[in-house]
Amino acid sequence: WGHLTVRVRGRRCRCGAQGCLEAYAGAEALLERWREAGGEPPAGADEETALTAMLAAAYPAEPGTGPGTEPGTEPGADPGTAPRTEPDxxxxxxxxxxxxxxxxxxxxxxxxxxxxxxxxxxxAGLQLGTRFLETVSGYAKQYALSYPAARVAIGMGTLGPDAVTVGAAILPLADFFARGGRRAETETVEEQPAWASTVRDREAH
Structure with missing residues (x-):
């Protein structure tokens, strides 16, 4: 799904194609676009840390709400006089x-x-979703056909960052239960001598 084309002749995706959704909405591409636009991700930080920094820059904490890290929140300071950090x-x-x-x-x-x-x-989805899932849902319903859009709910997953792994692990279990808990039946195939295939080929001619 991440490699559906969302922009003709768009950004080069890591898959090699152009204009993929992942080239605009993937974590790596998101940070790269921020950097190209003049943003400054932390030097040497991994993607998760850099994305956290980007969100913090876009949505700075109100003065007095952090653990003493905002200007004016040091011991003895008046939180009411702390300057508010402007969003990036x-x-x-x-x-x-x-x-x-x-x-x-x-x-x-x-x-x-x-x-x-x-x-x-x-x-990445869990970090971003808490901030603008409502906005994403609005765009989804704006771009989608009205009938199915009115009947879909868009929400946050509850399996954490390991949802894909958990989903993959469930597949063999689902197959097992679909067979009523029985092992898959395997056919016994007798090994044929090497000359048998030669005889069959000659008979076919």
């Missing part, structure tokens, strides 16, 4: 554009499969 306009713009791309991508899923529910997961 560049980070906000990149995140807003990303929300629209994700919404358009969700609309593709809605139009193709008409699901009852879409859940956002993964470490």
């Amino acid at each position: 306009a560049t980070a906000l713009a990149v995140l807003a554009e990303t929300a629209e791309y994700l919404g358009a991508g969700f609309a593709d899923l809605i139009n193709l499969f008409q699901p009852e529910r879409i859940l956002v997961g993964g470490w």
